[in-house]
Amino acid sequence: MKKNRLVIVGAGSTYTIGMIMSLIEEKAQFPLESLTFYDTDEERQAQVAEATKVILREKYSELKSFHYTTSKQEAFTNIDLAFIQIRTGGLAMREQDEKIPLSHGVVGQETCGPGGMAYGMRSIKDMIELVREIRHFAPEAWVLNYTNPAAIVADALQRVFPEDKKILNICDMPIAIMHSYADMLGKEVWDLVPSYFGLNHFGWFTKLEDKQGQDLTPIIKDKIINEGFKPTDNEIANDESWKKTFQQARQMLIDFPDFLPNTYLQYYLYPDQLAAKEKMDNTRARQVINGRQKRVHELCDQIIKNQSTADADLEVDVHGIYMVKAAAALVYNLNEIYIVMVENNGIISNIADNAMVEVPALLTVNGLKPLAVGEIPIFQKGLIEGQLAYEKLVVDAYFEQSYSKALQALTLNRTVVNANTARAILDDLIVANQDYWPPLT
Incomplete structure (x- = not known):
């Protein structure tokens, strides 16, 4: 079996250790020849990378090469695949994405509503530059992009690289939801076959079957409504915010029982309720800074100090496994x-x-073969049309440097709606993002 040369872009991420454990778990199915880390934040990456050295020494001794760098040429030359997980502006800007809308009574969320627009406008430039650099040094490499907000980033990349058939835009949220479905059924998540449609963070499962073709959807719906719904993936199972999100998914199913919703739809269907629950001094970004980020940094420090993983709490999560399995399907x-x-x-x-x-979609060595969905019902179509218009206007605003298009986008978004509110939020976002956004005129 051919061994792969992989670069992880944005390797200073708090999710990277989970990805490493996933690569180790799947090494028989997706063997690596070399692994490279690339990040623009040298100090943050070094901490994760030095801990990774210890993990790989103990658990992946057959790996021929591991190193980390801030040089694009060094990172991207002679690679087979790139996993991209960047956050332009870091968690500090995510906190602004959440606080600014909240100050105007609107949901503050990293990928939905005004926060999603702000994050998207920051991500586009870096993502385009990264893909161009990867294509310069590795024209045939697969690019697996899971940078948020994935819908806006995917639209921008499609406009700039319309003929590039080796870019895969993928999100791990559907598999995290499916993980909970599988656990309530007493099955493995990889045994579930989903039928699904929508936009990223804006979709519905129409059916879930097992590998034998049995429709499990009625059982899942009944269990959610009568027994509740909770996250079971390791990364989010004990997170209070995610627990509340899955509880809200139960309410969505009660209100709109046709399909099983993506949990992110809560922000668009109940925006006032969600905004009222959020606290300016304890946004989701602040919870991550004080929670997962602190935990991962302490874990890395412990591994580096001890030069051992003996007492380290290392877990494989379904998010990383999903990316690795998708890569194996392509290769x-x-x-x-x-x-x-x-x-x-x-x-x-x-x-x-x-x-x-x-x-x-079927993932093949020759690219993606999506499965036909057909016509969707008017309610879901109406919601999608509005969200799609918002996403395209955000990307238009970026490329055209258009204040008008950005204002139109926010006014259309279901978390905002009011034009006066949209303008006030937009003006604040422009000030906060002056080092990242193109000038809007």
């Missing part, structure tokens, strides 16, 4: 189904062809 032509983002082109027959939709 080894496994023809397995994953939920990914692709240009619509008739997949959902009653929305625009140039929409970047999130649907199941």
Whole structure:
């Protein structure tokens, strides 16, 4: 079996250790020849990388090469795959993304509403530059992008690289939801076959079957409504914010029982309720800074100090496994189904062809083969049309440097709606993002 040369871009992330454990877990199915870390934050990356050295020494001794760098040329030359997980502006800017909308009574969230627009406008430039650099040094490498907000980033990349068939835009949220479904059924998540449609963080499961073709959807719906719904993936199972999010998904199913919703739909269906629950001094970003970030940094320091993982709490999470399995499907032509983002082109027959939709697709060595969805119901279509217009206007605003398009985008977004509120939020976001956004005129 061919061994792969992989670079992780944004390797200073708090999710990188989980990804390393996933690569170790899947090394028989996705063996590596070399692993490289790349990040612009040298100090942050070094901490994660030095801990990774110890982990790999103990658990992946057959890996020929591991190193970390801030040089694009060194990172991207002679690679087979790039995993990209960047956060332009870091958690400090995420906190602004959440606080500014909240100050105007609007949901503060990193990928939804005004926060998603702010984060997206910051991400586009860096993502385009990264893909260009990767293509310069490794024209045939697979690029697996899971940088948020994935819908906006995917639309921008599709505009700039329309003929590049080796960019995979993928999100791990559907598999995290499926993990909870599998646990309530007493099954393995990899045994579930999903039917799904929507946009990223804005979609619905229409059916879940097992590998034998049995429809498990009625059982899942009944269990959620009568027994409750909770996250079970290791990364989010004990997180109070995620517990509340999954509880809200139960209410969504009660209100709109046709399909099983992506949990992120809560921000668009109950925006006032969600905004009222959030606290300016304890945003989700602040919880991550004081929680996961602190925990991961302490874990890395412990591993580096002890030069051992003996007492380290290292866990494999479904998010990392999903990315690694998707990569294996591409490289080894496994023809397995994953939920990914692709240009619509008739997949959902009653929305625009140039929409970047999130649907199941076969992953092959020759690219993605999305499965047809057909016509979707008017309620879901109406919601998608509004969200799609918002996303495209955000990307238009970036490329055209248009204040008007940005204002239109926020006014359309279901978390905002009011034009006066949209303008006030936009003006504050422009000030906060003056070092990141293009000038809007």
